[in-house]
Amino acid sequence: MSEAELGGFRQMQTAFREPLVVPTFLLAVAAMTSFVIWDVAREGGWGLGANLRVACAGIALGLLGLIRGLWSPSIRLQSLSLYFVMYAWQLVAGSTFGSDTLLQFPGLLVIMFASVFAFVHARDAWVNIVLAGISVPLVLPPAASTAQWLFVLGLFASVILLVWVNCAQRERTSAVIFLSKSQWKRDAQTDMLTGLPNRRTFESFMEREAWRLASSPTSLTLAIIDIDHFKMVNDLHGHDAGDGVLKEVADRLSGNLRDVDLLARLGGEEFALVMLGIPREAATALLGRLKNAIESRPLAVGTLGVRCTISAGLATGAVGDESWDALYHRADQALYEAKAGGRNRIVASPLEAGV
Numbered sequence: 422m423s424e425a426e427l428g429g430f431r432q433m434q435t436a437f438r439e440p441l442v443v444p445t446f447l448l449a450v451a452a453m454t455s456f457v458i459w460d461v462a463r464e465g466g467w468g469l470g471a472n473l474r475v476a477c478a479g480i481a482l483g484l485l486g487l488i489r490g491l492w493s494p495s496i497r498l499q500s501l502s503l504y505f506v507m508y509a510w511q512l513v514a515g516s517t518f519g520s521d522t523l524l525q526f527p528g529l530l531v532i533m534f535a536s537v538f539a540f541v542h543a544r545d546a547w548v549n550i551v552l553a554g555i556s557v558p559l560v561l562p563p564a565a566s567t568a569q570w571l572f573v574l575g576l577f578a579s580v581i582l583l584v585w586v587n588c589a590q591r592e593r594t595s596a597v598i599f600l601s602k603s604q605w606k607r608d609a610q611t612d613m614l615t616g617l618p619n620r621r622t623f624e625s626f627m628e629r630e631a632w633r634l635a636s637s638p639t640s641l642t643l644a645i646i647d648i649d650h651f652k653m654v655n656d657l658h659g660h661d662a663g664d665g666v667l668k669e670v671a672d673r674l675s676g677n678l679r680d681v682d683l684l685a686r687l688g689g690e691e692f693a694l695v696m697l698g699i700p701r702e703a704a705t706a707l708l709g710r711l712k713n714a715i716e717s718r719p720l721a722v723g724t725l726g727v728r729c730t731i732s733a734g735l736a737t738g739a740v741g742d743e744s745w746d747a748l749y750h751r752a753d754q755a756l757y758e759a760k761a762g763g764r765n766r767i768v769a770s771p772l773e774a775g776v
């Protein structure tokens with residue numbers, strides 16, 4: 422699996438890690454499956470009831486994905502949701518106009534394949550267009566019925582919507598996409614030890630993108646995170662173990678983040694976290710979870726188990742155009758207070774007037 426694919430897979434995992442998404446998703450799938458089996462058994466084969474059940478489940482799953490996607494924008498989830506909504510629409514059209522389900526079925530399989538593909542490679546919108554194009558001859562017989570034309574129409578409408586959503590998302594929430602695709606550029610942007618974006622990437626992200634991506638003045642929170650007494654780790658266990666601790670901390674932090682957050686290593690034992698699209702209280706709670714994730718169990722470094730704590734200072738974007746380095750200064754000041762207050766704590770900078 423390439424690095425890009427691995428990244429896509431990790432984002433997919435993150436998208437589904439939110440506590441309520443997985444149970445709701447599984448519940449919806451279980452309900453859909455059992456209702457469809459019940460319908461098939463009752464009707465003695467695949468019929469209208471089964472079609473409508475699948476359609477309802479499609480709408481439910483689609484809405485779930487859209488709500489989840491709006492709350493924490495995820496291109497993959499939104500792509501998948503659009504496809505679900507489209508299946509449902511298509512099935513309703515098929516049931517209402519009495520089209521030939523057998524003709525639609527191979528088309529559905531291709532679209533389903535396309536949706537899974539889009540889910541993993543959502544940035545490559547052209548793939549969706551090609552796959553949708555392939556599915557058209559499969560579903561459209563020479564003398565097409567109204568339902569079949571509706572199906573094709575729906576197919577293209579959804580593809581256009583999908584491309585549009587992809588483009589809009591690219592503009593709006595691309596903390597992840599901001600990180601470059603090409604290898605050489607990625608190397609220059611990456612901290613070699615932890616694999617996280619480096620200080621330069623963080624600074625250009627803050628200069629060029631962050632304010633624009635924040636949907637409201639209070640939806641951007643910057644946290645500066647610092648490992649406590651890290652010098653002691655080096656002194657006690659050696660520099661290599663210190664490196665291992667840095668890697669472990671980076672992994673644990675990124676494993677607990679949403680796909681729209683940007684975590685960077687600023688240097689030494691200091692990290693920056695940019696949280697977009699959530700209010701300050703939620704950002705503080707997220708920081709609490711990160712702190713807990715680090716201190717709850719020892720970090721595995723070779724055969725060692727090293728216990729660590731972190732301190733963090735956070736500042737939420739101010740109304741108007743506070744420069745990003747003013748925001749950084751406030752977060753840094755809060756971190757200083759956390760250290761001076763005894764470490765292993767989170768301090769939030771007071772809100773600027775007007776926020």
Ligand SMILES: Nc1nc2c(ncn2[C@@H]2O[C@H](COP(=O)(O)OP(=O)(O)OP(=O)(O)O)[C@@H](O)[C@H]2O)c(=O)[nH]1
Pocket residue numbers: 614647648649650651652653655659660661662663664667688689690760764
């Ligand atoms: N192993 C390792 N150590 C590093 C790296 N970069 C910086 N350091 C060490 O990190 C340590 C940072 O020490 P200090 O700035 O005193 O901070 P601290 O011990 O964490 O103390 P507080 O931040 O006040 O809790 C120094 O000993 C640096 O040599 C690195 O990439 N790898």
